[in-house]
Amino acid sequence: MTDPHGGTALPQERRLVTAVPGPKSQELMARKQATVADGVGTVMPVFAKRAGGGVLEDVDGNSFIDFGSGIAVTSVGNSATEVVRRATAQLEAFTHTCVMVTPYEPYVEVCEQLAELTPGDHAKKSALFNSGAEAVENAVKIARVYTKRHAVVVFEHGYHGRTNLTMALTSKNMPYKHGFGPFAPEVYRVPVAYPFRWLTGPENCAEEAAAQAISQIEKQVGAENVAAVIIEPLLGEGGFIEPAKGFLPRIERFAKDNGIVFVADEIQSGFCRTGHWFACEDEGVVPDLITTAKGIAGGLPLAAVTGRAEIMDAAHAGGLGGTYGGNPVACAAALGSIHTMREMDLASRARRIEDVMKPRLQKLAEQHGVIGEVRGRGAMLAIELVQPGTKDPNPEATAALAKACHQEGLLVLTTGTYGNVMRFLPPLVIGEDLLNEGLDVLEGALASL
Template sequence: MTTMTDQARLLKTAIPGPRSVALHEARAQQVARGFGITMPVFVDHADGALLVDVDGNRIIDMGSGIAVTSVGAAAPQVVERIAEQAAKFTHTCFMVTEYEGFTEVAAALNRLTPGDHEKRTALFSTGAEAVENAVKIARAATGRPAIVVLDHAYHGRTLMTMTMTAKNVPYKEGFGPYAPEVYRAPMAYPFRYDGDEKACAADALAKLKDLVLTQIGAHNVAAIVAEPIQGEGGFVVPAEGFLPGVVEFAREHGILFVADEIQTGFARTGRMFACEHEGIVPDLITTAKALAGGMPLAAVTGRADVMDAVAPGGLGGTYAGNPVACAAALGAIETIEDDGLVARAAEIERLVKPRLEAMRAESGGRIGDVRGRGAMLAIELVEPGTTNPAPQYAQEVAAHCHREGVLVLVCGTYGNVIRLLPPLVISDALLEDALDVLATAVRSLA
C-alpha cells in the first residue's frame, strides 16, 4: 500500500477542533437530526488507517467506516479502477444495458464464497437491500413465508431488516408496525450464559428447534438468517457448535441457511468469510461493507438453483451493481488477495487480543469479556464483579479515546461494548499507539 500522509497520530487542536465545531453547528440547519454522530469531526482526507480532519488532526481509525474501508481509506487499486471506470461511464442500469464489471464481480463472489457448488450472484447497493433480497429469494425458492432470526441480531434499517433486527432503540423505536412472519430465537451468547460454552450452544439450539417445530412449523420456515459473528449486537461470537447445529437442523427440514456476512466478510475475521471458521457452507450469503472499498455495493450469492428460483424482473434496482462501485470492488478484492490481508487480519488478532486481555486483568472487573476474531475484536464493559451491562463505562472510554485522536465505536444490545475494526492495512506502530490510548482510557475508569 502506498501512503502519502505521515503515518502517526497528531493532535494540532482539541478534538473536535474549531473548524469541525463550526461545520457541525452549521450541519444542524441542513441535515435531518435522525443522523447520529460518533465523533463530531469533519474529515478532509484519509490515508491508510489515518483520518485527517479539517483542523489538521491525524486520527487513528479503529472503525473503518464500520468495517467498510478494510483495504484502507483510499487504496490505490480501488482509486485507480474507480477513476478509469468513471471516465468511461458512471451508470447505465444493468437491467437496461449490461457491462462486464457486474459479471466480473459476480464471478469473483462465486469463486470466493464458501462451497464448491454452482453459484449465482445478484448485486445491490446496501447491506440491508442484500438481506431484504435474500429473504425474497428464500421465499421464492421454498414457497414458505417465515423467517427466523436471533437475539442481538442486526440486519438493517429497511422495514423487513428493521423487523429482523433485535435492538429497539435507536433502530426500531417509533417506526412500527413491522413486517409479519419474522420470528426470533435465542442466541448462544457465552458471556451471558450461566454454564460452559458447550452447554450454551446446546441450550440455544434446543430452544431454536422448539420455536421452529412447535410455534411456527418447520414446513412454514423459508430461512434462518444469522451473522456468523454478530456486529451491532456486540461482536458476539456464537458458542462453538451452535451455528453448525443450526445449519444441520435447517437442512433436515428443507430450510435455507442465510449467512449475513455484511460486517464479517472479506478478510475481516482472519478468513475470507467468518462462517469458514466452523466449516459452514451457507445456502445464501449476503455481503456489502468491505466488498467495494468504500463504494456502495452489496450482494447475495448462493446456490444456483435457489438464486434462479426468482423469475426475470424479480430482482434488481436502479443502482444495483453500479459500474463505478463494481470497479471499486474488483480493486478491493485484488488488494485483499495481492496484499495477503486475510493473514494480516489474523496477525492483528495475535497482536491485539493479548493487549485486551491485559486490560481486562487490570480493569478491576470492569471488562467482563474480551472476544472476536481477526480484526473484529471487542471488550464488554460491566459493573465490577457482575455481568450487569455498564454502558456509561463504554461512553467514558470512547470519549477518552476520541479526545486523544483514536476513533473507536460503541455497540451492543446494551450499549456497553467497545468494538475495534481497524483497516487491515494499519501498521503495527499505529495499532500499538491506539491500544495504548485505549488502555489509558480503561484505567481512567478506576
C-alpha cells in the same frame, strides 16, 4: 505491492493540534445541525478531510488512529490505489447505464469473483445491490420464492438493517426500530449461543441454545413453514458475539434437514475481516445464501446476495434488481478491493492484527474489572464492559471510555444490545506501530476512568 495509503502520502501518525473537536469541525457541525435531519447521528464530532492506511485526518489537522474503518468498510485502507485506479477509469468510461437496461462486464466480473471466493464448491450465482439491508431483504425474497414458504427465523442480538423488513429482523429497539413500526410480519426470533451471558455457563451454551432455538421453531412456527434462517456468523451490532462453537453447524444442519434456506449475513464480518474471507469458514459452515456489503468495494456502495444457483434462479426475470444496483463504478472499485485483498493476503493480516491486539486486551481485562470479556476474531475484536464484580452491562463506562479515546486521537466505536461493548475494526493495512499506539491510548483512557 499495492500502496495501502492510496498514493496520498498521508503521514501514518496520531497528531493532535487542537482540542477535539476543533474550531473548523465545530463550525461545520453547526451547519450540519441547521440542514441535516437530527436522526442522522454522529459518533465523533469531527469532520474528515483525508484518510488512508490506519489514520483519519480532520479539517483542523488532527490525525486520528482509525479503529473503525467506517464500520468495517475500508478494510483495504481508504482510497487504496487499485480501488481509486479502477473506479477512476470506470468514471471516465461511463457512470451508469442500469444493468437491467444494458449490462456491463464489471458486474459479471464481481459475480465471478463472489462465486469463487464464497464458501462451497457448488454452482453459484449472485445479484448485486446498493446496501447490506437491500441484500438481506432480497435474500428473504429469493428464499420465499424458492421454498414457497413465508416465515423467516432470526436470532436474538442480530442486526440486519433499517428498512421495514430488516428492522423486523433486527433485535435492538433503540435506535434502530423505536417509533418506526408496525413492522413486516412472519418474522420469528429465537435464542443465540451468547457464551458470556448464557445462564448455565459457556460450556453448555452451544448445545442448549441450539436445542432451545430449534424447539421454538418447531413448536411456534413449524419447520415446514420456514423459508429462511438468517444469522450473522459473528454478530455485529449485537455486540461482536461469537456464537459458541458447534451452534452454527447445528443450525445449518437443522435447516438442511427441513428444506430451509440457511442465510449467512456476512455484511460486517466478510472479506478477510475475521481472518478468513468469510467468518462462517471458521467452522466449515457452507450457507445456501450469503449476503455481503461493507468491505466489498473499498468505500463505494455495493452489496450482494450470492448462493446456490438453483436457489438464486428461483426469482422470475425482473424480480430482482434496482436502478443503481451493481453500479459500474462501485463494481470497478470492488474488483480493485478484492485484488488488494488477494495481493496483500489481508486474511493473514487480520490474523496478525488479532495476535497483536488480543493479548493486550486480555491483559487490560485482568487489570480492570470493568472489562467483563474480550472476544472476537481477526480484526473484528471487542471488549464488553460491566459493573465490576458482576455481568451487569455498563453503558455509561463504555460511552465515557469512547469519549476519552476520541479526545486523545483514537477513533473507536461502541455497539451491543446493551450499549456496553467497544468494538475494534482497524483497517487491515494498518501498521503495527499504530495498533500498539492505539492500545496505549485505550490503556490510558481506562486508567482515567
